[in-house]
Amino acid sequence: MDSRVTIFENLISVKQQKGAGYLILIDPDKQSPEKTVQRAIDSEQNGADALLIGGSLLFSTQFDHLVSKVKEKLKIPVIVFPGSLRQISSYADAILFLVLISGRNPNNLIGEQVLAAPIIKALGIEPISTGYMLVESGRATAAEYMSNTRPIPRHKPEIAIAHTLAAEYMGMKLAYLEAGSGADLTVPNEMIYAVAKNVTIPLIVGGGIKKPEEAYEKVKAGASFLVTGNVLEEKSDFGLIRAFAQAIHHLEK
Numbered sequence: 078m079d080s081r082v083t084i085f086e087n088l089i090s091v092k093q094q095k096g097a098g099y100l101i102l103i104d105p106d107k108q109s110p111e112k113t114v115q116r117a118i119d120s121e122q123n124g125a126d127a128l129l130i131g132g133s134l135l136f137s138t139q140f141d142h143l144v145s146k147v148k149e150k151l152k153i154p155v156i157v158f159p160g161s162l163r164q165i166s167s168y169a170d171a172i173l174f175l176v177l178i179s180g181r182n183p184n185n186l187i188g189e190q191v192l193a194a195p196i197i198k199a200l201g202i203e204p205i206s207t208g209y210m211l212v213e214s215g216r217a218t219a220a221e222y223m224s225n226t227r228p229i230p231r232h233k234p235e236i237a238i239a240h241t242l243a244a245e246y247m248g249m250k251l252a253y254l255e256a257g258s259g260a261d262l263t264v265p266n267e268m269i270y271a272v273a274k275n276v277t278i279p280l281i282v283g284g285g286i287k288k289p290e291e292a293y294e295k296v297k298a299g300a301s302f303l304v305t306g307n308v309l310e311e312k313s314d315f316g317l318i319r320a321f322a323q324a325i326h327h328l329e330k
């Protein structure tokens with residue numbers, strides 16, 4: 078990783094070179110700290126372009142320490158995907174500066190951001206402004222419950238388009254279409270296609286993706302970055318990580 082380029086620029090060049098980027102999400106609460114570090118190493122060695130770390134809730138009290146341990150071992154960017162203010166770490170390369178634009182909860186639209194901004198500035202972490210949208214996925218997800226917001230109906234792509242355009246016009250760098258961690262149903266390909274056709278900012282898509290073929294379809298529909306979390310949590314499956322990376326990096330085929 079060239080330290081003169083920002084993490085955002087690094088992600089964009091991954092997308093340009095490989096067709097799309099593969100982000101693996103690790104929730105620190107889902108395994109021991111040792112296992113978290115090992116999973117991060119396995120992710121890098123088998124084709125992930127960046128590691129996301131965070132969760133809707135956080136039971137662990139060792140977040141900062143854990144990020145430092147993960148960072149020590151990795152060359153790919155370590156990006157915080159924060160569920161709350163407790164998930165800010167000076168050891169991370171960047172933080173997704175999330176604005177929950179699909180909801181109408183002022184706390185997730187500006188409240189948390191105002192509290193986080195001075196901390197991010199003081200710690201010198203790169204914030205990547207991201208319009209975050211929850212998409213209806215079959216049953217209530219943790220992000221939905223914790224944020225006390227309603228997701229975008231899955232058969233209303235025009236609502237997702239309008240929200241993503243608003244994010245773009247407000248100067249956000251990325252948009253994240255999120256079905257939710259462990260979602261029953263993934264973000265519909267039709268919605269990804271409709272949004273991608275109408276905006277210029279890159280789309281991150283995640284939630285409930287279990288198969289490399291699904292990831293490939295979402296990339297073909299217009300996703301610039303794919304996130305998987307749960308599917309790799311049960312066991313270390315290097316083959317599956319490689320298959321996801323191969324499906325997502327479609328320009329490398």
Ligand code: 1GP
Nearest residue numbers: 258259283284285306307
């Ligand atoms: C959740 O999009 C991510 O925030 C990943 O979801 O754990 O279901 O892969 P999964």
